[in-house]
Amino acid sequence: MQVKTPLEMLYHWEKTTPDDVYLRQPVDGIFHELSWKQVAEQVRRIASALIAQNYEQGSHIAILSKNCAEWFITDLAIAMAGHVSVPIYATAGQETIRYVLTHSNCKAIFVGKLDDTINQCAAIDESITRFAFPYGDIPAHYRWHELLQQPALASSPIPAANDVMTIIYTSGSTGNPKGVINTFGSYAWSCQALADTLKVTNKERMLSYLPLAHITERVYVEGASLYNGFSVSFVESLDTFADNLREVSPTIFISVPRLWTRFQMGVLAKVPPAKLNRLLSIPIIRTLVARKIRKQLGFGDTRLFGSGSAPISPATIHWYEKLGIQICEGWGMSENNGLGTTSYPFRHEKIGTIGRAYEGVGLRISDDGEIQLKGPCVMQEYYLEPEKTAEAFTDDGWLRTGDKGEIDSEGYVKITGRLKEIFKTAKGKYVAPVPIESLLMENPLIEQICVTGSNLKQPVALVVLTPEAKAHDSSHIRHSLEKTLKKVNAKLESHARLDSLIVINDSWSVENGLLTPTLKIKRHLIEGKYQDVIQQNHTQAVVV
Known part of the structure; x- marks a missing residue:
């Protein structure tokens, strides 16, 4: 399958559907729309601003921001200028930001919408050039409106298929993140294969809200829009998510x-x-x-x-x-x-x-x-x-x-x-936690779950309840969880049956380090945090 690079797709829509709306960015409750022609012009101006910095070709440039129109524009501009994008999760703490910037040897960083701007920016070394998206007072060397004053790049460079497009640092649940190198060729092939399989057309509407630093949003939303020419809208904030979703009515x-x-x-x-x-x-x-x-x-309309x-x-x-x-x-x-x-x-x-x-x-x-x-x-x-x-x-x-x-x-x-999550009980039997967790999630009172039991006689499950569960009294919760436990255990082999469901009052989040930015549990950290609870001799089937 011969496919074009994302930049070639940008040039295609810039030429064939210049006035069609591509990106829709809400600001103060109002969606501001950018056509393909306007997006391409901004990409060309940002690329020109990067070229003016005289970075060595193939330099690594980071993007640290929540999803927004400028994220797409910057990603394309970095490629157009001949450099490599290095996305960083908008929820990343100082340690992760510092590690990624140092490990990837980034020369510059674009900083945008963040929840903890001052603290997160404190992790950026002074030697790294900072460019700011137009959101709030972001400490930077160059502001977005200044970059857009650069003359638009007149040429339309096309990278080779085997050129490095991006380094994506995994949100890994263990150890330091690894930098995954993806080429223009592998990215382009993936976007085209996705479009062919899902029968995507230029009439689609999508809402971009999952982290763009993660490969799913990068291919399934940004990539899909580039290869099929449809519009993408963004979310203004967590508070406006439901309203933005209803207004966009994605397909x-x-x-x-x-x-x-x-x-x-x-x-x-x-x-x-x-x-x-x-x-x-x-x-x-x-x-x-x-x-x-x-x-x-x-x-x-979905x-x-x-x-x-x-x-x-x-x-x-x-x-x-x-x-x-x-x-x-x-x-x-x-x-x-x-x-x-x-x-x-x-x-x-x-x-x-x-x-x-x-x-x-x-x-x-x-x-x-x-x-x-x-x-x-x-x-x-x-x-x-x-x-x-x-x-x-x-x-x-x-x-x-x-x-x-x-x-x-x-x-x-x-x-x-x-493979790495399978544990051995004290009986010497191996247990895979994920299928058991999936069965337990049938109970609507359960929001998060971690099945564990290394060296225990029988496995146990740590359970975080939904906020809605608080409306019920403890006897209702206990009865509901006991019923679920009995039903699930009946489906399991004897060595995998759970001794107890242990209700945890904390919540597991990205902010407290117990979830990855893509909302997977960090199993080893959860097990470490609650080791004392796990090791206790629980006599009840449900511990509330």
């Missing part, structure tokens, strides 16, 4: 399991489960109720729903299916440009799988059950880490994903756990 909406759960809890807070089930059981009323709920959520980044409970997908929301689960990682498998088009009988491999992507299961992958989407290497690069590939060149899985006769893949 494609991709989220993560935790947010799908939050949406579900929001619906159930307005319509109690028993009443909703009753309404949805009446054929004539069901369609009207489901349509009304979809519209209130902002999904009145044709494709996706979930990724972490396992989603089949029970959650079943619940949404009753509302006419068919969530297609997908799987990928930074090391393969987020392009592994997809369960689109939706098939009810395949709920619980992560779908099939994209056309052109090879998947196999190794002797120890690991999912391994090969294809044009795979990374070049880890930056400055040849030993880790060697560890990431098999002798015959397949990418080791670290996920254990099974493939059925139709090529649908089911993840059965992470």
Whole structure:
């Protein structure tokens, strides 16, 4: 498959649909729209400003900001100027920011919307040139309006397919993040394969709100928009998210399991489960109720729903299916440009799988059950880490994903756990926590969960309840969790059955370091923090 680079796609839309709206950025409650021509001109001016800095070709330039129109523009401008973009999560603390900037030897950084601007900027060394997006008082050497005063670059450079486009630092749940090197060729191939599989057109509307520093948003939203010419809107703030979503009414909406759960809890807070089930059981009323709920959520025009980044409970997908929301689960990682498998088009009988491999992507299961992958989407290497690069590939060149899985006769893949997360109980039996966690998430009172039990007689589960659970008394919560525990244990082999569900009063977040920026749990840190609780001899099935 011959594909064009993202810059070539920008030139294409700049020429063929110059006046069509591309980016929509809300400021003070009003969406400001930029056409393809206006975006391309800003990209050319920012690229010109970077060239004026006389950095060596191929220099590394960081972007530290929440999602916004300037993020897209800067990403393209860095490429146009002949440099390499290094995104940093907007939630990153000083230690991570400092590590990424130092490890990647960044010459400059673009700083934008952040929640803790002063503290985060304190991690940026004075030797690194700072450029500021037009949001608040960001300490910088150059401001956005100054950069846009540069003359627009007249030429239209086209990078080679094997040129490095970006270094994406993994949000890893263990140790320092690794810098994944992706080329223009691997990124372009992934964006095109995605468009072909999901039947994306230039009529789509998407909302960009998941971190652009993560490969999923970079390919599935930024990349998809570039390769298909549709408009992208942004979220002004967390407080305006629901309103922005309703106003945009996206045709494609991709989220993560935790947010799908939050949406579900929001619906159930307005319509109690028993009443909703009753309404949805009446054929004539069901369609009207489901349509009304979809519209209130902002999904009145949505044709494709996706979930990724972490396992989603089949029970959650079943619940949404009753509302006419068919969530297609997908799987990928930074090391393969987020392009592994997809369960689109939706098939009810395949709920619980992560779908099939994209056309052109090879998947196999190794002797120890690991999912391994090969294809044009795979990374070049880890930056400055040849030993880790060697560890990431098999002798015959397949990418080791670290996920254990099974493939059925139709090529649908089911993840059965992470190789590194599987633990051994005191009985010498191995337990994979992820499938058990997925079963427990069927209980709508549970928001977060961590199954653990290394060297215990039987595993236990640490549970964080939803904010809505606080409306119930402890006896209701206990009864509900006991019922779930009994149901789940009945499905497990004897050595994997849980002794207890332990309710934790803390919440696990990116801010307190217990979640990655993509909302995966940092299992080893959670286990360390609650080691005393885990090791106690619990006599009750549910510890509240």
